[in-house]
Amino acid sequence: MTDTRATATHATATHATAGIPMRWVGPLRISGNVARTETRIPLATYESPLWPSVGRGAKVSMLTPEGIVATLVDERMTRSVLVEATDAQAAHSAAQLVQARIEDLREVVRGCSRYAQLLAVRHEINANLLFLRFEFSTGDASGHNMATLASDALLAHLLATVPGISYGSISGNYCTDKKASAVNGILGRGKNVVTELLVPRDVVHDVLHTTAAKVARLNLRKNLLGTLLAGGVRSANAHYANMLLGFYLATGQDAANIVEGSQGVTMAEDRDGDLYFACTLPNLIVGTVGNGKGLGFVETNLTRLGCREDRAPGDNARRLAVIAAAGVLCGELSLLAAQTNPGELMRAHVQLERDPKTAKVGA
Known part of the structure; x- marks a missing residue:
């Protein structure tokens, strides 16, 4: 060789x-x-x-x-965002509302990418913090940037339409990107x-x-x-x-x-x-x-x-x-x-x- x-x-x-x-x-x-x-x-x-x-x-x-x-x-690329609520009950209510509006969120993703599709949204609540884990299909791309772009649009949409939450971060580490964790497996x-x-x-x-x-x-x-x-x-x-x-x-x-x-x-x-x-x-x-x-x-x-x-x-x-x-x-x-x-x-x-x-x- x-x-x-x-x-x-x-x-x-x-x-x-x-x-x-x-x-x-x-x-x-x-x-x-x-x-x-x-x-x-x-x-x-x-x-x-x-x-x-x-x-x-x-x-x-x-x-x-x-x-x-x-x-x-299976295949999916993920990005987690972090939002802050007034308390755990408000965070739980926000999470339920996000799940109820999943089709609206898919439409938001379709509006910002030709290839990204929102597959699911998962969440984790810690105290008054709500971690939302968006899961996408991304075609032939590994999907890091595509998922982040879509998540940015989703986050903006949620902050404008879901009461009781405020911005925390575009990345909440619940993705989890380039770190050893249990959640990805x-x-x-x-x-x-x-x-x-x-x-x-x-x-x-x-x-x-x-x-x-x-x-x-x-x-x-x-x-x-x-x-x-x-x-x-x-x-x-x-x-x-x-x-x-x-x-x-x-x-x-x-x-x-x-x-x-x-x-x-x-x-x-x-x-x-x-x-x-x-x-x-x-x-x-x-x-x-x-x-x-x-x-x-x-x-x-x-x-x-x-x-x-x-x-x-x-x-x-x-x-x-x-x-x-x-x-x-x-x-x-x-x-x-x-x-x-x-x-x-x-x-x-x-x-x-x-x-x-x-x-x-x-x-």
């Missing part, structure tokens, strides 16, 4: 350019309710062992008939994708150099129990963030979204020697239009991934989401398999990141 460089250029007074090594890995096989494809994926990262690690997971996917089955479960933000792979016993042995029982046991002890003891927030995985960041940087995404994007749960089961492996990612925030997508390397990468086709609004972003989620599974599977064997992980890092003549474990 040939290394390329993901380069972002921003025209400022100093005109700085940032370059990150990028490599296409795979191919990997994907099926499911969004796409059926075989594709390589781009990962921009300084962590060079990530490329062969994801590549090994991709190889496994190509050795199974259906490959990675990616199921898009429960209510959803971005694309919710579940990826599954059933790996035959011989592939587990020959390619991953382990057994289904070892991977399942490690996943229970490390990802589930270890994360519980560490106080993880709705998350039980080894390193979703590694693959997401590499994919996000290569495809023009807002990389800070890996904070909530990397919250997810890995499952592994020994099924009579075959390995059932699944990754659930409830907060994948990706888009194929919007900020960052006009850069040359991003356009090239999205086109190569098949995410620049003439499809119904939202379909290109859905395709991008399931490809991202499949890449996460590949890297997660490969790392857990490596960690079932003493020394394998460090040997890979020494071989790929350091001069073999001078490398010393623990140096």
Whole structure:
């Protein structure tokens, strides 16, 4: 594989350019309710062992008939606003009125965007403060700005028509944007994708150099129990963030979204020697239009991934989401398999990141 460089250029007074090594890995096989494809994926990262690690997971996917089955479960972008009421009873009355006027609010959203649609409004009351969480569909955009624009219009409308409330903030942190929280995993933000792979016993042995029982046991002890003891927030995985960041940087995404994007749960089961492996990612925030997508390397990468086709609004972003989620599974599977064997992980890092003549474990 040939290394390329993901380069972002921003025209400022100093005109700085940032370059990150990028490599296409795979191919990997994907099926499911969004796409059926075989594709390589781009990962921009300084962590060079990530490329062969994801590549090994991709190889496994190509050795199974259906490959990675990616199921898009839900999608929505959110923005929460904060309003202040005189007391909790007034806040409760305002919340009830907002729900009763949901169709009026949808009309407000239609008036400020061609693509945004208001799906639902949820609320939380704390003392005399009312947090309103607006949920939108946003087409092929990740939807941050679209949701904020719509929320700004909704907030203005509510302040003018709902008695007893006053302005608090256009963002109340109940969204929750780029912060680890429980609410996004429960209510959803971005694309919710579940990826599954059933790996035959011989592939587990020959390619991953382990057994289904070892991977399942490690996943229970490390990802589930270890994360519980560490106080993880709705998350039980080894390193979703590694693959997401590499994919996000290569495809023009807002990389800070890996904070909530990397919250997810890995499952592994020994099924009579075959390995059932699944990754659930409830907060994948990706888009194929919007900020960052006009850069040359991003356009090239999205086109190569098949995410620049003439499809119904939202379909290109859905395709991008399931490809991202499949890449996460590949890297997660490969790392857990490596960690079932003493020394394998460090040997890979020494071989790929350091001069073999001078490398010393623990140096």
